[in-house]
């Protein structure tokens with residue numbers, strides 16, 4: 001049962017006194033792709049992330065510039081994890097402080113009959129996955145190894161043991177890197193620092209807000225007309241929820257990759273167009289400078305630099321602006 005509204009802990013405003021989890025931030029997006037080789041090539045050579053490791057059994061590929069073990073993960077649609085699904089979002093992943101927090105949140109959720117899709121031991125991180133009201137899979141994970149870069153490299157073939165939160169003694173150390181060294185793929189077209197946000201069009205904004213604030217434990221940082229922007233304890237704008245309407249169905253819309261400067265992004269745009277690449281949309285807004293491109297499967301990527309990070313200024317967008325600017 002994933003019906004949050006039936007929760008006893010929920011008060012009349014639909015807020016829970018204590019959310020089940022308390023993520024720091026969005027850690028990565030995991031995509032379903034048609035061809036992992038082609039996508040890995042695109043995400044390193046064009047999008048500018050370093051390859052970290054692959055998991056051949058699922059057509060899995062993982063890339064990172066150092067913010068966490070992967071900013072972008074992918075599984076091939078034809079593989080056992082892709083299950084023949086079309087290219088798109090496989091899951092969003094939220095980073096928790098510690099595995100102790102993962103176990104506590106998981107146990108509290110299970111005690112209230114809230115279901116999880118699966119739980120996994122990834123060696124370097126432990127995870128539990130649950131679905132949002134539109135069926136978008138959300139991973140809650142805690143790093144259990146500090147030195148992820150050396151722990152998983154090349155091709156990983158080790159089978160994953162059956163695991164659930166609490167099966168092993170939970171790690172109480174904070175294994176994320178609070179101030180990570182960010183690398184740069186020198187020859188790439190774009191130079192992202194990290195995965196920073198994802199935008200979802202949702203069937204019912206209030207219901208999704210309830211899920212992401214109570215079950216996942218994000219804060220609603222911005223509540224605009226027909227949209228909301230949420231973030232974890234780091235206070236970053238990580239998830240934008242847009243109310244679906246007649247012209248726009250519920251869907252995963254785009255991932256946002258933060259870059260180091262507006263000037264660098266302008267150079268990347270010039271380099272991309274000079275080699276025949278298409279920029280679908282440029283956003284030159286008082287709040288953000290951004291460029292949208294498509295990956296090899298047609299999935300939307302936003303490279304952006306924020307001109308305004310104070311949340312107050314983000315409340316007054318139209319829904320259309322929120323979709324493309326946020």
Ligand SMILES: [Fe+2]
Nearest residue numbers: 030073093139
């Ligand atoms: Fe993941």
